[in-house]
Amino acid sequence: MRIFLILFISLLFFDISGIAQTSNGEVSSLVAAENYFAGLVKEKGIRKGFLSVSDNETIIFRPRPIKAVNYFDKQKDIDAELTWRPAFAKISKSGDWGFTTGPFEYKTATESTYGDYVSVWKMNSKGVWKLAIDLGINHMKPKKEPQLFFADPKSYQFFRQKSAVRQQQREEMVLTSDQLFAKTLDKYKNLAYNEFLADDARFLFPGHEPVIGKKMITDFLRDQELEISTEATVADRATGSDLAYTYGTANIIQKGKSRSYHYVRIWEVQDGYKWNVILEIFTPDEG
Numbered sequence: 107m108r109i110f111l112i113l114f115i116s117l118l119f120f121d122i123s124g125i126a127q128t129s130n131g132e133v134s135s136l137v138a139a140e141n142y143f144a145g146l147v148k149e150k151g152i153r154k155g156f157l158s159v160s161d162n163e164t165i166i167f168r169p170r171p172i173k174a175v176n177y178f179d180k181q182k183d184i185d186a187e188l189t190w191r192p193a194f195a196k197i198s199k200s201g202d203w204g205f206t207t208g209p210f211e212y213k214t215a216t217e218s219t220y221g222d223y224v225s226v227w228k229m230n231s232k233g234v235w236k237l238a239i240d241l242g243i244n245h246m247k248p249k250k251e252p253q254l255f256f257a258d259p260k261s262y263q264f265f266r267q268k269s270a271v272r273q274q275q276r277e278e279m280v281l282t283s284d285q286l287f288a289k290t291l292d293k294y295k296n297l298a299y300n301e302f303l304a305d306d307a308r309f310l311f312p313g314h315e316p317v318i319g320k321k322m323i324t325d326f327l328r329d330q331e332l333e334i335s336t337e338a339t340v341a342d343r344a345t346g347s348d349l350a351y352t353y354g355t356a357n358i359i360q361k362g363k364s365r366s367y368h369y370v371r372i373w374e375v376q377d378g379y380k381w382n383v384i385l386e387i388f389t390p391d392e393g
Contacts, residue, residue: 127159129229131201133256136227139235140192140206143225151183159237161230167241167368167389171353174237187213190223193252194308196374196384199259200346202229205372207308207316207385209248220247222316224370224387226351228342238342239351241370241389243312252316259348277350280373281341283381284352287371288336295333299324302383304376310387333359336369348375356388366391 127142129135139159147155156166157178164174190210197204205226212219223242227235283302290298299320309317309326317326327334336356343350349372356367372385 127234129201129233129235131197131262133195133197133204133258136197136204136206136235137192137195137256139227140195140225143237144190147188152186152188153178153181153183156237156240159235161236164237165239167239167370169389169391170368174240185215187211189213192256193254195256196349197258198344198346198349199262200344200348201262203227203344203346203349205349205351205385207310209252210242218247219244221245222310224310224372224385226342226370226372239353239370241368241387243310243314243387243389245313245315248315259346276347277341277343280343280350280352280381281338283373284336284338284341284354284371287383288338291334291336295327296324299327304374304382304384307383308385310385312388312390331361349373350381355391358388 127139129139143155143159146158149155150158156174160174160178162173162175165171166174166177168177188210191208192206193208195204195206203226205224207222207224210221210223212221221242221244223240225237226239228238230236287298287302290301303320303323305320306318307320307323309323311317311326311330311332314326317323326332334356335358336354338352338354340354341350341352351370351372353368353370356369358365358367367388367390369386369388371383373381374384376382
């Protein structure tokens with residue numbers, strides 16, 4: 107696996123809009139697209155920035171999942187500054203699907219809000235990156251800078267499946283994995299996270315900075331007394347068949363109090379051709 111730990115990449119391709127939006131099959135182009143997106147928001151504002159990188163299928167969670175074009179059609183420009191930067195990113199071996207996550211700051215004239223975002227990106231028919239999913243959590247101002255980790259796949263070899271039926275079957279396989287995760291969660295919480303989480307997984311929960319690593323996550327769930335039930339509604343899978351996402355609704359009981367959430371899980375095929383969760387994020391079902 108080629109790993110890019112780069113401190114200067116936040117400026118990469120900022121001034122070259124055509125290149126910044128185009129996939130070259132490597133994670134650097136994905137990070138460049140995310141930074142280009144952040145630059146658009148800084149220059150044009152939140153509404154125009156989001157619409158510039160969205161298509162008719164882009165989903166954002168505000169707080170419930172809604173198409174970006176429908177959400178921003180009803181929004182006016184807001185006098186606020188939204189800034190962010192990717193800290194963790196992976197791209198599929200097919201070069202047409204990937205995700206980034208990292209810290210953000212939302213600043214108005216009177217206050218600043220901090221948190222972490224997750225963006226899923228998909229390449230369109232012209233080879234241009236388009237935002238597929240966007241959501242985030244709020245938490246206190248971070249205590250330290252995140253460690254950067256941008257990774258290309260171990261290999262670029264895969265079987266390109268062009269059949270729409272076969273693609274649907276592959277997405278259903280990921281959905282089935284999510285459903286099995288959910289059933290195991292209902293009965294055996296510790297077993298579920300030990301079995302389905304990758305060792306270096308990330309867990310994003312409102313009010314807390316990202317929790318990184320399987321052991322840290324299981325300790326966090328225990329300490330916060332979280333009882334999680336989920337129901338997947340949507341799945342999508344890269345044509346490279348190594349990355350996928352699912353999202354749906356969740357009910358979480360924390361210290362005896364029940365609350366509704368939405369969640370997104372990013373899945374990766376790891377050793378033994380097993381789907382593992384490498385990122386999980388929960389957002390409240392209300393503003």
